[in-house]
Amino acid sequence: MCYTTDINNWETSMSTHLESFDFNNLPLIVDVVEPLWFPPVGNDEFKRFNVEYIVRNNIWENNYRFQLVDDGEPSEIHSAAFFARKGDYSNVEKWFTKESQRFPEEWKTASGMSKTFLTLMDERTLSLMQDDDIKLSLFISRKPGAGSSILEKCCEKLRAEGWKNLYLWTDCECNWQWYIKHGFTLLKEDTYEPFSDEQEDYKTYIFKRKL
Template identity: 25%
Template sequence: MGEIFFRELCSSDIIAVKHMLEEIWEIDKFTAGNSKTANCIISSILYNDLITQNYSEIAVLDGNVVGVLLARIKDSKNTHMIWTLKSLYYSLCLKVFKKNKAGCMEYLRVEQSFKKLLVQNSFDSELIFFMVNDNIRGKGVGKSLLSHYLDKCRSNGVVNLCLVTDTQCNYGYYDKIGFTLECEDAFRLELSSGPTEHKTFLYSYKL
């Protein structure tokens, strides 16, 4: 394995991050295999996260992005105008998309559940987006990304931080590394493949 190095995310990385998200996240359950719907949901997720974050780091191996961490530290936000416009565009697409509209609406229910958990609580920082390529897991990439983020939090006087996740992600990982489950939200998704029980979780971590 070659050397892994870390740097701040830039606009040219976004396509690679979208591909990672497509591969890792079970998007098909919302899209029924429709590629346009998949692109709309994935783009909405990513650009919403990009305009919320003010801290980013990616892990690169052999020229390929293999890990990503986005976070908000304190209250300042990213003001990248192109990302803001794309976030608005894809959020609107989700609401007016005619093909597989039901799948889009069910995804929006998950998004609303995330927001509900966050509104009910207050933290100095939020870990917004954290993803490591399946092929590189166990090599310390995720641990390094998280360690760098926590160091940045400490240097900015962060006392407590949070993250929201759901049953589509490896949420048990956060239990193992010392995060505390604060609350959860359970509901049923009505998908093309049939009804599915779904949960979202709010985790916290004290520094």
């Protein structure tokens, strides 16, 4: 799932660089999406837990986890991007088993619904990819314009390593039009029935960009 609050004008003259993601910064990533991804049940503690669960579902066990930070000291994280190759895995369920014990089982049903959706969309996207393609799994911007910057820096790095195409999926709750403006082609648009209602279909989108 890709999400960005990015806009094109980054009103800062600070120089930045790309580095490996520091998991101490994970709460800052959760802060960005918590107001939008909260579940329909549970107290505030559970709602934040569930949002972190969604975030961790999109972080894979590989070296393709990046953050964009200031060149100066102290460094400040502006954005983060996480990628997945075919065959990569996530150890999020180990974290979930440990951290979810303090919540009632009926609340955790919401987490299961999130997991089902994420797994389905990941499988649909990965099925379109070749072995030399890579998937952008999660994309968070904390500063206006920092999303554009980290995307271009990551694409440059991936291109240099020989990756051919960048895939991603997102949904109607995210700013999916942003990707069309940044060189992505829409491959598939579908309706996810479990999240749809009589008033509105819940749309999902799969994109591709040549590196």
